[in-house]
Amino acid sequence: MKIKPFDVFDSAPVLADVPLLAAAGESLHYLDNAATTQKPNAVIDAISDCYRQHNAPVHRGLYDLAENASQLYETARRTLAKFIGAASDQLIFTRSATESINMVAQGWLRPRLNKGDQIWLTRMEHHANYLPWQALCRDNGARLRIIELNQDGTLDLENCTGLYDASTKLIALTQVSNVLGVINPLKEICAKAAGQGIAVMIDAAQSVGHMPVDVTELDCDFLVFSAHKMFGPNGIGALYGKAERLNQMEPLLLGGGMVDHVSQCDSIWMPYPTKFEAGSQNLADALGFAAAVNWIRQHDMHAMHAHVTELTQYALDSLAKLNNVEIYGPRDAEQRAGIVSFNLTDVHPHDVGQIAGERGVAIRAGHHCCQPLMQQLGIAATARASFAPYNNRNDVDALIESLHAAQALMG
Ligand SMILES: Cc1ncc(COP(=O)(O)O)c(C=O)c1O
Incomplete structure (x- = not known):
């Protein structure tokens, strides 16, 4: 995607639409968006309106309020599914990206992973996309294999012998690194994996809502993401799966609402997505999640992405002018999302974070x-700034000033 000039996107109205940031004004430069994003009015209103006007059990009541709640819940599902190019019933509401990954690990891969099989990850995976597979390999006698990184933090796909072997059951990788900001070449990996019948699960926690993501175009088997990283509420996430995979997958949570029939010793699940959503549905957060998607659409995701890319380039260039600085990942913002990890070699990152x-x-x-990435880089920690459409150059300038201050104090 080509970067548009700065004046194409005005971040001021976006910021004004986020009450926490609007109230804080210049006293807060929020650059921790990869951890969690701030929430626009539309999202807060959707949650509040739900409890004020629509609150009722979903898929359980026959009265008007409950039927309306069920319809709203399914409309939210449709909004999210459409946003990632999926059919509605292939979008499952979960509590988080973490829960979605664990569902795939336990419900889909565990029963079909044998001794000697391989699961491939990359060196840049978040623990959420590392620990579930590590535990499975330990329990089932499978091998955990790692795609290592090139010097610039991109995937070294030339040197991962056996990646597409018959013994590989799954490749689980992130679309965007939450440390290096690198955007991975998923289409190429999915196409090669599909040719060998290997499943691919994409951790899209840092990409959905920030750049176009289309599961049909990617042709991935599973894709997971979290609402709170894309301007939506905490405590709700999503799992996409191909129909064939969802049919094969067993539910992790058993209980009310997900069964067709229960007898004393046996039960028959409902079809997906219902079989994966046991218990009472989280209506308010589903509506907040859909409101976040509509808010992103309203502001034009392409324009927001271009703005964040340009801001990221400005941050990379500004950081590079400091003394004693190490920047991780590619120097070209076009190769990354709005995430920049760095270290001042003369100040500990925790001191940097505190002084900033x-x-x-x-x-x-x-x-x-x-x-595992830190170990490879030979460091224990980094400082990380991550950008969103409500940020602007003042935020980057404030960051750089705080780094000068840290070096003056501690360097
Ligand atoms: C790349 C990546 N994957 C997964 C997660 C886990 O997301 P959640 O905590 O919302 O489940 C995160 C959170 O930081 C992340 O950055």
């Missing part, structure tokens, strides 16, 4: 739930 925080600049410092 004292100046109203909210960044993250730590291992970002990516310890």
